[in-house]
Amino acid sequence: MMVPSPQELQDHGVFRALMWALARPGEPQPLVGGLEAVGRALLDLETRFHTPDPALQRAFLRLGAQAAAPAQADYLFLGTLDEAALEAVAQAPTGSLLYPEGGATIALVGRTGYGPLLRLRGPGIHEEVLVQLGLPPVLWSLRAQRVAFPLGWDLLVLEPAPPGWLVRAIPRSVTLEVV
């Protein structure tokens, strides 16, 4: 019988958490690890990623994934949102009407309870979700410019929650309002 390895089980767990996070935007899902665990669950030989973090880059290259410029990346692992990271977000692909799946997935590290209050509405949300993610207002104005469903990028916002992490997703289908 084929028995999955501990690493595979972890990857499957992370993948399911991301799936639930995207299905229920704004609601936290537990993760066993941070950006590296997310990358392990999502990346393989045929995916392109961008990250400014050299250690993450080494780890992802070992998976066989290809490092790429932000504009060519399928996945961006940006960590904290500094000037360079914002520039990467601005360049991240949003897909085309024929191939909307070409839009990127962007993983960031945020902090709930801080920063602007966001009102989320849309598929997977019962009425509305109010949340503070600790991410700067400039990100949300950038999102308003770049994201127009079905085009745009999907956002994964991670934060440490010892002993693990939490992830919240804001897929492109969400209507987001800074309150």
Added chain:
Amino acid sequence: MGYVAVRGGERAILQAEAFFRWLNGKPGMEFLRQLEVHLPYLLDRVMGEGSLYAPELAAQAIAQTGGDLYEAVLLLRAYRTTQPRLAYAEPLTPEAMLTVRRISAAFKDIPGGQVLGPSLDYSHRVLQPEEPPKAPAGPPAALHFPRVADWHRLTGLLPIAPPDPTPPSAIPDLTREPLLFPAPRAHRLQALSRADSGGVLALGYADMRGYSGAGGTHPTVNEVRLAYAEVRLRHPTTGAVFSAGRVRYSQAEVVTKFKEVNGKPGLELGFAATLGWNEVKLIAAAMLDAAMNRPDGHPAHQEEFVLMHTEPVEASGFCIHYKLPHYVTFGSDLDALRRARSEEAVE
């Protein structure tokens, strides 16, 4: 599309599934292992159409669905999509494979000779409750055999095929991209490789019979090969090529007359290959490959008709979706019908 979300019925759904499992029982590990050992052609068919070589999982899929092969193929395809792509195997070369059967209907004396291998082709097709007497084992055949098509290439009947330098990551991949027409050759061969065995046979047979009156193709089976192929990978750090294991692999080539080769009349080749051993599908598929670009209107001569309608998961899925509630569409049809009937009555 007139669909509407139907709510409720969860209990009924759970009961339906429980009833299915109760009727069919839970197969044990021993049974799954027996499936692998004694019904390899069944597993081959499911793995070929599922485009995933995993005998243990194929056995599990067949058992879990009670032997409903379309459902089993769907389970393998679904599982396949969850797997990361770790590496590209080196290209397979038929002459390097451990070949157990290689026959040609074109010439008796092909280089290397006719090797019947494991086959019931030449036996009586009668039910045999008792195991028939065993013939004593003959001398073993060679392990490797050249391609019959290469012989035609040497004699100029087929064009020389130069090595294709396309890197594996750039080969069009049907499991990652939609099928568009005209399809790249890679997509066509991939689609035939995972096509529904019955569907390919039906269309191939229609072509063989010359149903449209446009004249059947009547090709000759140049080569049928059953082999164990090494899945050779390049080590990511050392770069050394190593074998990760063997898969059952089969391929068929047919030749049709006549195509111009280097300004002279020559042969046209049709080709199909798949994971697992599935001769009837491959012969039909190779004939379709050769016939698919003919200008007449025969459905089996149109790439789009053949490839779209032999896709087992899409075809079976579309067919059974009709079982799902169509209350709104049908209700609207009935409304229109009733209106028309009452108007008729008034007139």
